[in-house]
Amino acid sequence: MAVKLIRPPLTDAFIRSLKSGDEVIIAGTIYTARDVAHKRLCEAIEKGVSLPFDIKSALIYFCGPTPAPPGRPIGSAGPTTSSRMDAFSPALIAAGLKAMLGKGYRNQAVRDALKQHCAIHLSTIGGAGALLAKHITSAEIIAYEELGTEAIRRLEVVDFPAIVAYDCYGNSVYK
Amino acid sequence: MRHIEWKNIVEVVKALCIKAAYELPPDVLTALQKAAQSESNPLAAKILQQLVENARLASEERIPLCQDTGLAVVFVEQGGEVVIECPAGKTAVDAINAGVTAGYEKGFLRKSVVSEPMQHRKNTGSNCPAVIHWSIVPGDKLKITFMAKGGGCENKSAFRMFKPTAAAGEIVDWVVEVVKNAGADACPPFVVGVGIGGNFEVSCLLSKKALIRSIDKPNADTFYAGLEKDLLIRINRLNVGPQGLGGDTTALAVLIETAPCHIASLPVAVNIECHSHRHGEIVI
Numbered sequence: 001m002a003v004k005l006i007r008p009p010l011t012d013a014f015i016r017s018l019k020s021g022d023e024v025i026i027a028g029t030i031y032t033a034r035d036v037a038h039k040r041l042c043e044a045i046e047k048g049v050s051l052p053f054d055i056k057s058a059l060i061y062f063c064g065p066t067p068a069p070p071g072r073p074i075g076s077a078g079p080t081t082s083s084r085m086d087a088f089s090p091a092l093i094a095a096g097l098k099a100m101l102g103k104g105y106r107n108q109a110v111r112d113a114l115k116q117h118c119a120i121h122l123s124t125i126g127g128a129g130a131l132l133a134k135h136i137t138s139a140e141i142i143a144y145e146e147l148g149t150e151a152i153r154r155l156e157v158v159d160f161p162a163i164v165a166y167d168c169y170g171n172s173v174y175k
Numbered sequence: 176m177r178h179i180e181w182k183n184i185v186e187v188v189k190a191l192c193i194k195a196a197y198e199l200p201p202d203v204l205t206a207l208q209k210a211a212q213s214e215s216n217p218l219a220a221k222i223l224q225q226l227v228e229n230a231r232l233a234s235e236e237r238i239p240l241c242q243d244t245g246l247a248v249v250f251v252e253q254g255g256e257v258v259i260e261c262p263a264g265k266t267a268v269d270a271i272n273a274g275v276t277a278g279y280e281k282g283f284l285r286k287s288v289v290s291e292p293m294q295h296r297k298n299t300g301s302n303c304p305a306v307i308h309w310s311i312v313p314g315d316k317l318k319i320t321f322m323a324k325g326g327g328c329e330n331k332s333a334f335r336m337f338k339p340t341a342a343a344g345e346i347v348d349w350v351v352e353v354v355k356n357a358g359a360d361a362c363p364p365f366v367v368g369v370g371i372g373g374n375f376e377v378s379c380l381l382s383k384k385a386l387i388r389s390i391d392k393p394n395a396d397t398f399y400a401g402l403e404k405d406l407l408i409r410i411n412r413l414n415v416g417p418q419g420l421g422g423d424t425t426a427l428a429v430l431i432e433t434a435p436c437h438i439a440s441l442p443v444a445v446n447i448e449c450h451s452h453r454h455g456e457i458v459i
Contacts (some may be wrong), residue, residue, distance in 0.1 A: 036296075063242065064242060064285065064287075065242050065285070066239045066242050066244055066284055066285040067283045067284075067285070069237070069283045072238075075238065075239060075242065075285070076233075076238050076239035076241055076242040076244070076285075077242050078241055078242050078243075080242075080327060081330070081360045081361075083360055103327075103359065103360070103418065104360035104361075104419060105358065105359055105360060105419075123359070123418065123420075125222060125225055125229075125418060126327070126359075126418060126449070127226065127229070127241045127325075127362045127449050127450055128226060128229040128241075129238070129239060129240065129241045129242040129243075130229050130230075130232040130233035130236070130238035130239065130240055130241075131225060131228055131229040131232055133238050134232065134236075134238075148286070148298055149242075149285050149286075149287075163420070173420060174358075174359055174419055175414060175421055
């Protein structure tokens with residue numbers, strides 16, 4: 001089976017072509033956000049304040065990297081546990097987010113939101129932050145800098161490996 | 176009496192923090208390599224190979240194994256004949272924390288500690304305070320064991336009080352259930368630390384202490400060594416597999432530690448550890 005290429009911005013038609021269990025590679029621009037950043041994004045949506053990046057058709061990576069050493073764009077940069085973002089993801093999906101990248105399970109509310117708004121959840125290799133960092137070519141903090149590792153970063157990635165864990169049809173790769 | 180300088184401890188802890196973040200210990204690397212060869216599920220075998228490759232890249236290219244470089248957990252065994260020479264106003268505990276601060280700064284490691292849990296959750300900026308367990312033992316040595324403990328797997332740990340008359344099978348079933356619930360979220364394949372006995376807090380501490388034993392070394396007591404083996408077989412039949420995507424490799428090892436307990440009690444704690452099981456020790 002050919003490995004599919006995911007390159008944001010993502011269209012509904014493309015999301016519909018992905019099935020749980022598909023191995024994919026990601027290229028282009030993605031954004032990091034984890035616990036506190038998610039809370040702030042949702043508060044901004046609630047207040048009607050504009051978000052620090054265009055969430056429509058975007059991909060969010062649940063990641064808090066180690067500091068970049070001299071000469072490298074980023075340190076170790078693997079996924080954090082996706083389920084901690086369960087309370088926030090449905091609002092972001094409703095706002096136009098098309099894909100999330102993390103590790104582990106999502107709850108029913110997130111899975112319903114994926115179905116309703118045509119979006120997906122991808123999983124990548126937890127605990128392989130060194131290997132995954134090799135697929136990140138640039139990183140720039142674009143919001144919430146005071147959060148340090150939890151700040152929102154714009155990443156450029158190439159051949160970043162992942163698997164479709166939850167598709168837009170309600171299917172899951174997990175048994 | 177043997178005198179050990181404060182600075183000496185700082186340097187040793189700093190070195191342990193950095194080494195743990197970049198170099199997977201040989202016991203864990205060997206277990207991953209073996210699992211990659213024996214795994215019957217092709218996707219699981221591929222993931223295990225990627226984890227071995229991750230360890231190679233981390234060591235050779237100096238990128239931390241995982242972005243969660245952990246809470247610093249430090250076990251200190253101080254020989255009764257050892258005196259630690261501290262600067263005015265400082266203690267040996269400060270030496271451990273100074274070592275962690277220096278290690279996480281110089282090693283470009285992530286500082287993952289917030290100063291309080293519910294109000295502002297402000298990052299301390301140093302990865303301190305470390306969680307330190309100090310014990311006094313016979314002799315003139317100072318043994319420092321360091322573990323970088325990830326948050327994702329720690330979140331899936333559990334505790335339960337059993338009846339003192341509980342059958343071994345009840346405990347085995349519950350431990351297997353805890354591991355199953357940890358699932359994909361906690362980065363399998365796991366190392367499972369089990370503390371049996373003591374009281375409420377001691378069983379939890381034992382489950383952590385179990386994790387600092389080399390994972391290829393069974394419990395010295397044949398009964399508990401057998402229990403470790405049985406648990407590992409049961410856990411690896413769960414088909415959770417690496418990253419929760421199925422396979423024969425859900426855990427690399429089960430390590431049990433025990434302690435005496437009250438006639439009314441049989442406390443059991445399970446500390447889930449991810450495959451990036453970063454631990455090391457130095458004897459001064």
